[in-house]
Structure formats: C-alpha cells, structure tokens
Amino acid sequence: MTQEELIEQLKEQIIKALSLEDITPADIDADAPLFGEGLGLDSIDAIELILLLEKEYSIKVEDPRQRREILASVRTMAKFIEDNGKA
Amino acid sequence: MAFYIISSALLCPQKTFEGTFPEEPISTEGLYLRCAEPDYKQIIPPVRLRRMSHILKMGLAASYLCINQSEVRPDSIIVGTGQGCTIDLEGFMRSCSEGPEELLSPIPFINSGHNTLAGQIAMNSQIKGYNMTYLQEAASLESALSDAMLLLEEGTSTCTLVGAIDEYSPLSFDVFKPHNCWREEPVNNLSLLKADKSGSIMGEGAGFFCISNQPDKQNIELVAADSKMNFKLGASKEWVNNLLAQHQLTTDDIDYLFVGRKGDQLTDDASYTEIENLFPSATIAAYKHLSGQYPTAQAVALWMAVKVLSGHDLPAYATYRAGAKTPKTILLYNNDLNSESVIIVKKG
Amino acid sequence: MNRVFVTGIGAISAIGNNVAEQLQALQQGTSNIAPAKLLKSTLKLPVAEIPFSNKELTSLAELPTEETFSRTFLLGLIAAKEALKTANLTDRSDLQFISSSTNAAIEITENIYKNPEEHLPLLRYFHANQIPLDIAKELGICGRQYTISTACSSSANGIMLATRLIRSGKAKRVLVGGNDSLSRFSINGFNALEIASVNGCRPFDKNRDGVSLGEAGAYLVLESEEAAKGKHVYGEIKGFANVNEAYHATSTSPDGKGAKQAINDALAVANLTVSDISYINAHGTGTKINDLSESIAISELFGSQTPISSTKGCTGHTLAACGALEAVFSLLAIQEQQVWGNGRLLEPLTETNMNIVRETHSATVNHVLSNSFGFGGNDTSLIFSKI
Numbered sequence A: 001m002t003q004e005e006l007i008e009q010l011k012e013q014i015i016k017a018l019s020l021e022d023i024t025p026a027d028i029d030a031d032a033p034l035f036g037e038g039l040g041l042d043s044i045d046a047i048e049l050i051l052l053l054e055k056e057y058s059i060k061v062e063d064p065r066q067r068r069e070i071l072a073s074v075r076t077m078a079k080f081i082e083d084n085g086k087a
Numbered sequence B: 001m002a003f004y005i006i007s008s009a010l011l012c013p014q015k016t017f018e019g020t021f022p023e024e025p026i027s028t029e030g031l032y033l034r035c036a037e038p039d040y041k042q043i044i045p046p047v048r049l050r051r052m053s054h055i056l057k058m059g060l061a062a063s064y065l066c067i068n069q070s071e072v073r074p075d076s077i078i079v080g081t082g083q084g085c086t087i088d089l090e091g092f093m094r095s096c097s098e099g100p101e102e103l104l105s106p107i108p109f110i111n112s113g114h115n116t117l118a119g120q121i122a123m124n125s126q127i128k129g130y131n132m133t134y135l136q137e138a139a140s141l142e143s144a145l146s147d148a149m150l151l152l153e154e155g156t157s158t159c160t161l162v163g164a165i166d167e168y169s170p171l172s173f174d175v176f177k178p179h180n181c182w183r184e185e186p187v188n189n190l191s192l193l194k195a196d197k198s199g200s201i202m203g204e205g206a207g208f209f210c211i212s213n214q215p216d217k218q219n220i221e222l223v224a225a226d227s228k229m230n231f232k233l234g235a236s237k238e239w240v241n242n243l244l245a246q247h248q249l250t251t252d253d254i255d256y257l258f259v260g261r262k263g264d265q266l267t268d269d270a271s272y273t274e275i276e277n278l279f280p281s282a283t284i285a286a287y288k289h290l291s292g293q294y295p296t297a298q299a300v301a302l303w304m305a306v307k308v309l310s311g312h313d314l315p316a317y318a319t320y321r322a323g324a325k326t327p328k329t330i331l332l333y334n335n336d337l338n339s340e341s342v343i344i345v346k347k348g
Numbered sequence C: 001m002n003r004v005f006v007t008g009i010g011a012i013s014a015i016g017n018n019v020a021e022q023l024q025a026l027q028q029g030t031s032n033i034a035p036a037k038l039l040k041s042t043l044k045l046p047v048a049e050i051p052f053s054n055k056e057l058t059s060l061a062e063l064p065t066e067e068t069f070s071r072t073f074l075l076g077l078i079a080a081k082e083a084l085k086t087a088n089l090t091d092r093s094d095l096q097f098i099s100s101s102t103n104a105a106i107e108i109t110e111n112i113y114k115n116p117e118e119h120l121p122l123l124r125y126f127h128a129n130q131i132p133l134d135i136a137k138e139l140g141i142c143g144r145q146y147t148i149s150t151a152c153s154s155s156a157n158g159i160m161l162a163t164r165l166i167r168s169g170k171a172k173r174v175l176v177g178g179n180d181s182l183s184r185f186s187i188n189g190f191n192a193l194e195i196a197s198v199n200g201c202r203p204f205d206k207n208r209d210g211v212s213l214g215e216a217g218a219y220l221v222l223e224s225e226e227a228a229k230g231k232h233v234y235g236e237i238k239g240f241a242n243v244n245e246a247y248h249a250t251s252t253s254p255d256g257k258g259a260k261q262a263i264n265d266a267l268a269v270a271n272l273t274v275s276d277i278s279y280i281n282a283h284g285t286g287t288k289i290n291d292l293s294e295s296i297a298i299s300e301l302f303g304s305q306t307p308i309s310s311t312k313g314c315t316g317h318t319l320a321a322c323g324a325l326e327a328v329f330s331l332l333a334i335q336e337q338q339v340w341g342n343g344r345l346l347e348p349l350t351e352t353n354m355n356i357v358r359e360t361h362s363a364t365v366n367h368v369l370s371n372s373f374g375f376g377g378n379d380t381s382l383i384f385s386k387i
Helices: A005-018 A043-057 A064-068 A076-085 B054-069 B085-098 B108-113 B116-127 B137-154 B170-179 B189-194 B237-246 B268-278 B298-311 C018-026 C052-059 C071-086 C106-112 C116-126 C130-139 C151-167 C184-191 C258-270 C288-302 C319-336
Strands: B004-011 B078-083 B133-134 B159-166 B205-211 B220-230 B255-258 B282-288 B319-321 B329-336 B339-347 C004-012 C095-100 C143-149 C173-180 C216-224 C237-245 C280-281 C305-307 C367-374 C379-387
Touching: A005 A043, A005 A076, A043 A064, A043 B108, A064 A076, B004 B054, B054 B085, B054 B116, B054 B159, B054 B205, B054 C184, B078 B116, B078 B137, B085 B108, B085 B170, B085 B319, B085 C106, B085 C184, B108 B116, B108 C184, B116 B133, B116 B159, B116 C237, B133 B137, B133 C143, B133 C237, B137 B159, B137 B205, B137 B220, B137 C052, B137 C143, B137 C151, B159 B298, B170 C116, B189 C319, B205 B298, B220 B237, B220 B282, B237 B268, B237 B329, B237 B339, B237 C288, B255 B268, B255 C130, B268 B329, B282 B298, B282 C288, B298 B329, B298 B339, C004 C018, C004 C071, C004 C151, C004 C319, C018 C319, C052 C071, C071 C106, C071 C130, C071 C173, C071 C216, C095 C151, C106 C116, C106 C184, C116 C130, C130 C143, C143 C151, C151 C173, C151 C216, C151 C237, C151 C319, C151 C367, C151 C379, C173 C319, C216 C319, C237 C258, C237 C319, C237 C367, C258 C288, C258 C379, C280 C319, C288 C367, C319 C367, C319 C379
Parallel strands: B078 B133, B078 B159, B255 B282, B255 B329, C095 C143, C095 C173, C280 C305, C280 C367
Antiparallel strands: B004 B205, B004 B220, B159 B205, B220 B339, B282 B319, B329 B339, C004 C216, C004 C237, C173 C216, C237 C379, C367 C379
8 A cells, every 4th residue: 555545544534533524535634733723633532543543553652752743644644554554 | 589591492302492382293103202403513513513422412502502592691501411421321331341441432431421511511602600410310400400599599600501401322211111111012102191001202302591690571480490309109299389388389379280291101190190180270281292201301391381481372282281371380390210390480 | 608517427438448447547648559359341450449349338338238239329328327427317307418420320330231131120220310319218318319420520519519508598407428439431431531540540740640540438417507506517618619611521721720710719708818728638630631730720829838638549539429538538637637648649740849748747727628620621629627
C-alpha cells in the first residue's frame, strides 16, 4: 500500500471511529492539524485514535509523550504506521 | 413564595415536540412505543451532536426547545431520570465482558454516567450554576421539581431548568419482563387502558420545564411536587389529602386529575380508583397509552396540564372520565414502582 | 434559618469496617491500595478493596447469610446502621433519607444482564432506586426519599440537599450518604479514559499516574439545632455550594475555575473567609489533570499555609461515596483536632506550592473545607465547623 492509499484508508477509519458523520474523506486535509482548529477534535478523540492504531494496525503507543507527534495530522499517523506496523 | 412554569417542551412517542397536542394520536400495535423524534440537526448545532447517544439527543433537543421558548434564561439545571442512560450502560457492560479490557472505547462509559445529560446541557448552554441529577425511578421528576422550588425559595436561582428523561432499551425491556411489567402480546396503544391483561407497554421521552420565581403571561403556578415510598399495592388517600391541606386546597378545588393508569389489569384499579373517587366531579385525564410506561412519564402529564392551563382543550383521546369543564387547578397522581407522587399546578 | 448539626456518622471503607477503625487508620497513616483479590478484571490494576466477601459483609450487616444481596447495598446498610446508632435515633417517623450511587448495583447487573431469566431473585437490582428502597425498608424509614447520581460528587451533593432541607424547615432530620462498590464496569471506564493508576494512586504527587478505585458506604445523620438538643454533635454544616464548570465531559478545567467558584460560594454561604479554614480535605483523585487544577484553585485562594490533604491515597476513590466518607473524615478532624496525612505521597507536585499534610498531626481545627468534583463538570464544596 502506498502512503496515499494508507492515508485514504485512515481517513475512512477516522471518520468511522470518531463518528464524524457530516465529513467525507475529501474534507480532511492530510497535512492539516487534527486537533485544535480543523476538525475540532479533543482529548477523548485522541484516545479513540490511539485505540484505532492498536485495533486496526496492532501498534501500541507506549509513550504518551509520543502522541502529540503521531496524531499531528493524518500524514503523521500514516508515517507512524509505515515505520512501526505491518501495513 | 410562588413558582411558575414559564416554558415547557416534550419529546415523547406522540409528535409533541411541535408544542401542541397532536390532532390525531399515533396508534400502533406493539410492546413498546419509541419517541417521535424531530430533526435533531434543526435544533442542536450538528457539531454538538457528535458522540451523543439516543437519550442525550432527546434530552438536549428538549432542553434547547424549552430554553429557547423561555423569557428568562435559566441559571440552574436539575434532571430527573428514572433509569438513566441504559443503552450506553449496557453497551459498556457488554464491551467489558467481551473485552479485551485493554482496548475499550471510553465513549459509552462517559455517556453512561447518569448526570451526563445535565453536564452536556450545561456545556451546550453555558449554564454554570447549580447542576443536579436525581436517579430515582418514578420519583425522579418530583425530586427534581421540589429541589428547584427550594432553590428558587433560597434565592440561589431565579429560573431553573428541570427535566425528566428515560429511554427505551432492549435491556430494560428484558430485565423487567419477569416482573409482569410488560404485556405478553402486542397491543394497540390506544386500547391499552382497557386493562384487560397484565402489564403495560414501554415508552420513552424527555420533558423539560423552566421554573421561575416570576410569572409570565400564562401565569401557571407550580404548587407542589411530592413523592412517598409505598411498598404495598394501593393508594395513600390520607397522604394526598394532607398534601392538599398543606397548600390550602380541598378536593373540590381540583378540576382535572391526571392519573398514571398504564393498562395493567393487576395494578391499575388498585393504584388509582380510590384517588379518582376522591375527586368525583373532576375531569380525569390519562396519558400512558400515548407515551408508554416509563419511570418519568409523569412529565408527559405535566406538559399536558401546562397546555390545558394555557387554554388548549384536553383532547378526547386523553380524556379518561369527562367532568369539570374549566381547568383551574390540576392534580397529577402516579403510583408506580414503589412510589406514589403528586404534582399540583394551577392557573395563577 | 435552622442551623444544621451532624449527630451521627457511619462508614465502611478499605481502611476499616466502622468509624473507629478508620480513625485509627487515618491516625496511623494506613493505606490499603493493592492488587484486587475479589474483583475480577483482566486489567490487574491496584484498588482499595474492602477485604470481606459478600457473605462476610452480609453477616456484618446482620442479614441472613443464605440470601444474596448487592455488595453496594450491604456497604450502604452497614454505614447507615452505624450512623443511626451513633445518632441514637430509634424514632424514625420523621426521618428523611437521601442516598446516592454512581451506577446503582452495577456489580450485580454487569454479571447477570446477559441471561437475566437465570437470576430472577437478583433482577430487582436493575431498578435504579432499589438499593435506597431496600435500605429504607430495612431501617424502617418512611419519610421522603431522594436519590442523587452526579458521579463522584453524588454524596457531597446529598449532604448539601439535606442541609438545605433542614435549613429551610422542610426536614427535621435526614439520613444522608452514598455507597459504591468496586466493579469491572467502573475500573474499565477509568482505564479507558486513561486515568486509572497503574502504580497505585498518589494524590498531589509529582509522579502521580491516576486514580485507584475504592469502595465504601458512608452515611451521616443531620438534624436541626432543635432536633439535636441534648445530643452529641460532631459538627455543624455551615457552607455548601455546587456549580458546573461547563467545560468538558470528564476533565476539569486547567485553571480550576469551577473549583474556585464552588469554594468561594461555599465560603459565602458560611459567611467565612479563606483565613477561617483550618484544613482542606481535597478531592485529590491522583489524576494529572484533577490534582493540578485543584491545586491551582487552592493555592490561588488559600496561598501556601492552609493544611491540605487528600485521603484517597488511603481509601482509594470511592466514587459516589467519597463525599460522605470524606465528610466523616472532616468531622473526625474536628473531633480529634488533627489533620490527616496525604496517603502515599512521595514528592509533592512542583507547579504549585501548597501546605500538603505529609503525616497526620495535631492542629487547631475549627472549619474544614471538603471538595468533591464529578464528571460532567460537577463541583461541590462543603464546610464543616466545630461548635
């Protein structure tokens, strides 16, 4: 899977996991920040995204300090999966 | 000190969210009635709807409708819920037992907290005063109302939003089945009150009311809200009489009586006949054939009583026994799940 | 306005079966946070468990041991009985009753919901108000009853309601408190929110890593000054307040805005100032966020002199029961003229500078502030005073 394909797959999974009902994958900019502005996600969403990585990609994020970097954008999540997972 | 209901909103299996009695009631064959839901996105900002469960959507919508109609912005919130957020409670119980425990989403846990709704309303409406939740089955609304009256009396609040809410869930339906709570065979809700079988049909709904220390032009006074534990089958006539006396009322003053008859052959007459006989000339209204049975269904009666006192005629489909024509003082009586409760409202 | 006196106290928690045992534990700085022996969860998180089986608790509650009861009910009944006994209340005709729990008998329902028909005698526990009704029946209480559920501030809110009812003359005497037992449900909830401690809770510690759940029943008897005439009085309830932060579903605001508001409002009701408070029994759950925001609120209002501690390092976080349990501890502080050590503290957090009580010691205790904060932005402060 190319990074772009992985990004598209992730967008679908994020929309589902976070119940972003009115948002389509095309609405999500892979490089835009996930938290704060943009999608307006919060700390509970962060927990859900970490669970998504564990459930869908079998990757455990052990160090909480790593989270901020991994969950910065969809692209940083995809990179993290490529570097650590079996995807 | 007097207390006034200055705004009300109800979501229930009938289309009451539009603010008036529907001309034709919903009539359906079954073991339970589901809430007639408005288009939530028209009422609640869509961004606020994310992660909201069924009960939270019903409650938020009813609270928005109620606050929007109120001339005074409430400063405090009190919610009464008979059984709480049962769908998410079951959902999280299920994920705990199915596991793996290490990988559970926290959202059903957050939404299963029984005071989640009161917290969500506070967050959505930025109402930062007193915030309380009663989880007390059939006495929940009455506890919430009496707390609101105390709050207004103390001067802590000038207008309090009081809500009553319960949701249908397959779990609550199943676990109360062996207690003869529900009918064994589907029944048309409009013939429920014949009470020719044991059990009732389940319902759900959310009723919200703004209670203020100042009247609005409708001038509807909340006189009393009280409840009593009752471990036997039957009604406490003396208690109702005492309550009337406490508020300088006699049985003659009561023009309309709302009763919580739910179509149960085993309990309906034992629970209500004596009270009905206390008020021989009053019009008697019933509502559980319209809303289904749920712990806080007396909110449906309160909403209907407010409508009647504002000049709307009691629809024929809610009239159980015809009687007095002009409603001035209305008593609501419910006798269910080990508790009796009374609410009295009057035109000021 | 009627003054409100506490004339009875009763409690059971992981550090003792009754008030006397818990007093001794507080004086000795005993903590009971350890791996669970009774609670079944694959999470293996440390908890503050009451070391008795349900059967043992049943006989402690003086009930027939061949019957099965909810553990939450048993904890409540044991504490309520002790409170009524210390208040010497045999005539219960005018006693009102306020109870609270987070999820009723969840420790039962979570195990039987899948096949309810196989557990007929226990199905009653699905009724959200069954435990308070059972306690009322057992104790012969027939006055008005209320059940509050506002998560971790539940029983503090119950005490507030009882106080308001007595002040306004709507009640003469009230039995009020809360009960919660450990459940797979709660521990998983806290774990899923990433606020369950792996190493055992250390409230206000620099290296704290979350909550350790506990279990307890705690009840108080409150009476009007007139009704309490001639009785031993543990203290007076002078201040109370409840506000909502309207900030987040489960987190406290970083600047402790709601906590400050609740404390200030309670002081105003009591007609006291911050300098009158001799000891603060904090909510102090041991999570990064709660303890920081609470300590910001406390240090901004009280500076660095007023002794403060959380007793949750000893008892764990007993959820709906913690407000009433810590009310009992606050009254014991007044009775003993002692302030309680902040259990399990190694190194205090560095962001603020509070006078955290390291070890239990003697002090002049006239007015105690007790905080209880719950999910849903619910913040409650109570003030107990020596009479």
